[in-house]
Amino acid sequence: MTETPAGLPPVEYAVAVERYLAASGLAEGSRRIYRIALDTWAWALADRPAPTGPERRRARPPVLPLALLDHPDATARLRAAVGRRAADTDPRTLNRELSTLRAAAAWWRARGWIAGDPAADLHPHPLPEPAAANAPLTPDELRALFALRAPLREQTLWHLLHETGAAIETVLALDTDHLDLPRRRTRPGHAPVHWQSGTARLLPLLVVGRATGPLFLTDRRAPTGTPTADRCPYTGRARLSYRRAAELFTTHTRALGPGWTLRRLRAAR
Known part of the structure; x- marks a missing residue:
C-alpha cells in the first residue's frame, strides 16, 4: 500500500480505507472490525473469493485502484460476493459488512474520490432471513x-x-x-x-x-x-x-x- 499525501485523492482502495477509518472516530477495536469488512469487499471487487476462517484475518487483500468502485462491473461483482457470503455467513454479519461498505463509499463520494456507490442497490432493506x-x-x-x-x-x-x-x-x-x-x-x-x-x-x-x-x-x-x-x-x-x-x-x-x-x-x- 502506497500512502498518498493528505491533500491528494488516494489512488489505492486500501489507502482510501485507512483515510476513512482514521477520520471515523471509532475505537481501535471497531476500526479493526471495519477494516476486515472493507478488506472483504476488496476481494469481491477483484472478482476473487475472500478467504474464510482464520485465513481471512491473515490474508493480504488484493491491491486495486479506488476507481474500480466506479467500474460498470462493480455492482455485479459485489452482488456475486453477497451471494457467496450469504451461503455461509450469518445475515446480521453480512448486513453489517454491507453497511460498512456503504458508509465508507458515502464518505469517499462526499470528497469526490468516487462518483457512485456500487453497493447502493444490492438490497435496500435488511436481508430477509430464511425461515x-x-x-x-x-x-x-x-x-x-x-x-x-x-x-x-x-x-x-x-x-x-x-x-x-x-x-x-x-x-x-x-x-x-x-x-x-x-x-x-x-x-x-x-x-x-x-x-x-x-x-x-x-x-x-x-x-x-x-x-x-x-x-x-x-x-x-x-x-x-x-x-x-x-x-x-x-x-x-x-x-x-x-x-x-x-x-x-x-x-x-x-x-x-x-x-x-x-x-x-x-x-x-
Whole structure:
C-alpha cells in the first residue's frame, strides 16, 4: 500500500480505507472490525473469493485502484460476493459488512474520490432471513452438533446457549468470576443465567486456572487499546465477539448443511 499525501485523492482502495477509518472516530477495536469488512469487499471487487476462517484475518487483500468502485462491473461483482457470503455467513454479519461498505463509499463520494456507490442497490432493506434461521434446532440436529469434534470453547458456548436460552450478547459478556459453578448459575448482581448438566461438565474445564477476566476468549492476544474488562489478565487474550462466535459456528457446522445459526441454537432451549 502506497500512502498518498493528505491533500491528494488516494489512488489505492486500501489507502482510501485507512483515510476513512482514521477520520471515523471509532475505537481501535471497531476500526479493526471495519477494516476486515472493507478488506472483504476488496476481494469481491477483484472478482476473487475472500478467504474464510482464520485465513481471512491473515490474508493480504488484493491491491486495486479506488476507481474500480466506479467500474460498470462493480455492482455485479459485489452482488456475486453477497451471494457467496450469504451461503455461509450469518445475515446480521453480512448486513453489517454491507453497511460498512456503504458508509465508507458515502464518505469517499462526499470528497469526490468516487462518483457512485456500487453497493447502493444490492438490497435496500435488511436481508430477509430464511425461515429456518429462526426455527429451533431439532433433537437430531442438536445431537449432530454436540457430536462435532469442536474445541472446548465452542462446545461450552453452544451448550450454554442451548441450556440457558440467554441472549448471545449476555453469554459472551460473562466473566469467570460471575459464575457460581456448584449452583449452576451466575452469582447475584450479574445477569441471571442458569445452566444444566451439559454446561456444568464443560465450564470447570474452560475456566481452569482463571479466576477473573472474560469467560470466552479469542485465540490471539488482545490488540493494543483493548479495554481491561475485555482482556484476560492471565493469557492476554481478548473477549470473544459475537461476530467471531458466529463465524466459528458457521465454520464448524458447514458439513452439517446450510441454515445453522447461533440464534437457532439459543431458541432450541
